[in-house]
Amino acid sequence: MRIALRNVVKRFKGFTALKGINLEIKDGELFTLLGPSGCGKTTTLRLIAGFYKADGGDILFDDKIINHLPTARRNIGIVFQNYALWPHMTVYENIAYGLKLQKMPGIEVKRKVDTSLDKVGLSGLQHRYPGQLSGGQQQRVALARALVLNPDVLLLDEPLSNLDAKVRMKVRAEIRQLQQELKITTVYVTHDQEEALTLSDRIAVMREGRIIQLGDPKTLYERPNNTFTANFIGTNNLLEGHVIKGNGDRKYTVKTSIGSFMGIADQPLSSGQKCTIAVRPENVQINSDRQEANAFTGKIHFASYLGNILRYDIMTSAGILFKADIKYPWGCEVMAIGTEVKVSFAEFVCLLINDHYTEEHNLTAVGGES
């Protein structure tokens, strides 16, 4: 099942939650809506589920407009953030309920429920009530209930946010595996960027009711086309500046408050134009012997030891903090605060982002289809 949203608008009392959403979700894809709270990701999911009706635009399943089709006839399975297991029904009854409504014979129902319980690894718990299960188990029942009807679309609304960190990792992998196995079109809503990166085929980053960037995890991490995405996904050092000159092949020299840097832009820039440089901490070297395109000096301001990495906050001459990671800190001496260091990074890890370009581009795309 393919899903398409065409210029979808949703208004609530006093504010517009979605300001023109355009999406094409491919058959069998795990598609994630990622963004901070209030960005409209859950609203989008609920529109696809049919719990809300759009105030403008169209929602299509394959090529059929389903704007007014009630939830019950959309053939979707949904897992809620709080699981929404019916507390007055046992695990078995929760899963079997939808099948019974289809007037399926009892033996068939039992076979299906047993299979799906087996699939999520909960055989033997069918006579428990939801209140007697752990969070992780409830989550699996919710998943089994959503999948037992063989839905065309699986919708997951922050399904892992109520789980402990360890369980979350485990269930995350299980969801991905199950989805690959069933090849079911899945829409996944989360505010956790790490979760989105590990699970998704493609991600739409949302902000204030708009999709701000859409792409596969690698692209979004390595080539964000706006400062919001660059900042929201992973950690980035962002410095504002303006273009001094072009070096050909979309390479430019940019002047910032702490010096001039050479980097690569995904969109053409012109001389004098404002832009932001984005450098990931893991791509920054401290006191390296290598001759890099970009370098400056600063003082250690703060050190945080995270086990797998050692992160330094370095105070630059202009009073801006710059983050740099030491990747294999095993046995490494932590430098004292105030130590003067040389910071350097390569040209190809220095991304030049033109926010102005992004916003303009988005607006014309929306305007063009309305």
Place this chain on the structure above:
Amino acid sequence: MRASTARAGIDKKFSGNRDHPFLRWNGWRVLPIYIFLAVFVIVPIIKIAIDAFTDTQGIFTFKYVKSFFTDPFYLRALRNSMLLGLAVVVTTSILGFCSAYFLLRYEFAGKKLFSYLTIFPIIMPPLVGVMGFIFILGRAGTVNTILMDYFGFLRPLNFVYGWHGVLLVETLHLFPLITMNLLDSMGKIDASLEEAAESVGSVGLRKIKDITFPLSTPGYVTGALLVFMWAFADFATPLVVGVQDLLAAQAYLNIVQFVDRRLFQMGIVIGVFMISLSIIFLIIARRYLALKDYATLSYSPVEKKALKGWGGFLVPFFFTVLLIMAFIPYLGVTLAAFGKAWAMTPFPVQYTLGYFTRIITETPKYIINTFMYCGLAVIICITVGVPIAWILTRTKMKSRGLLDALVTLILALPGTALGIAYIRAFNMPIFGISLTTLWIIMPLVLAVRRLPYTVRSTHSSLLVVHESLEEAARSVGASGWRVFYNITLPLIWKGILTGALFSFMTSIQESAATILLAIPGWETMTVGIFTFYTSGSMNESAALGFILIVVGGLSLYVINKLSGKKMGGFFG
């Protein structure tokens, strides 16, 4: 019944905190509370139970119980009472479910007004209700006069006299109990539970039947049991419309006569039967609710839908008809209270304040007694009820379960049964005086009857004041009582006041226990209504009723202002 689930969380939160001043409230400090409850709740119940099983020589015997259960007359009355109770549960359930569902799930014209007025009937004395019905729907009432004068009916239609009248009056009086309890528990259903049902293909009535209603059962069961008990134990309504064939009516008639010893004894057996029934109900409700803890992880209410088309017309129509029916008594009482020479006409032809002058100048005792007794009762309610709420929320005392159960039992205990129990228990002279000859028994019985409302309201506002707020105050140097005055009291006084007002409002309408206990000189307004009515002074009776309605309405208004719309918990 709801308090127990909240307590589970509190136990955890409070463990390991021995420093709290109120945790040191153990043993002797709360002893007066336990003595009060023992003397005024447990002793009367035990005394009446012993009475039912001992003969005049004080020897244990089954003969009264046996004679009750072998007498075809009482068996028929028992069957009638059971059937009446069930019938009222069915009718109130239908009205209660519809009104609660509409109010919770839809937006429609006049909704705010409807939701306010729907609660009204339950706070009115049933006695006033039945009287008002007779003024409008009785043989010479407004409707029948119109039918005979203008539509050529030869004989009046019988709307209220007989079984159907009892059913009608009880239904319109009691349906708000179901509405309020359902509003409370249905309102707490997380929206996602119903959305999940839709996602697997469950819609409309199917969804209501499989998901919404089962999840509302905690509130519904409580409401239905209370409705049954109230209908089962009410004697005033049936007697006024001429039905005597009921247990409660027989209990009243048997107790107030002093001629036949056996009849009196039967009254006691009926009282014990009612008490046993409420205890059994209480146990059923507790067992049931313990199984159904439907608290969910997060909670967001189901969005209200705007009604369009036929629904937008039919739902307001439903409420209009329901409320017109439910408000007929108030119209009747008002007309009779002011109407002069109201006979053979649909409405009074002249109006007067004469009846009010009469009841104020000739029998001021009704009004004075009512306000004095109820005022005292409220003071007792606060003195006893607030500490009980403290014990329930802020201590780890082992006896809390018992305390909670007792408070809930009082809620289910019929006034008729408690009145009979008091007559038996406090008839014995202590230091030469028996309590039944002292007027203080009136405020005492009222306080005990209405104690649960003060306890509940205080309890729920205490639950909201998280203990960390008090801890924070202590961390900046405030001492025990200062914490209470500066932090806790400002946050809970509204809850205490709401509960106290509710206790007051329901005290003034008490008409079972007080009618049984009042001796000449102690009569309250409800007793006055009953006496005036049975002696034929309808208008004076109505004037008293009108005052009760006005006081009730004002109290409800203030309660609404104070507490918002959280009234469901009072009767749960």
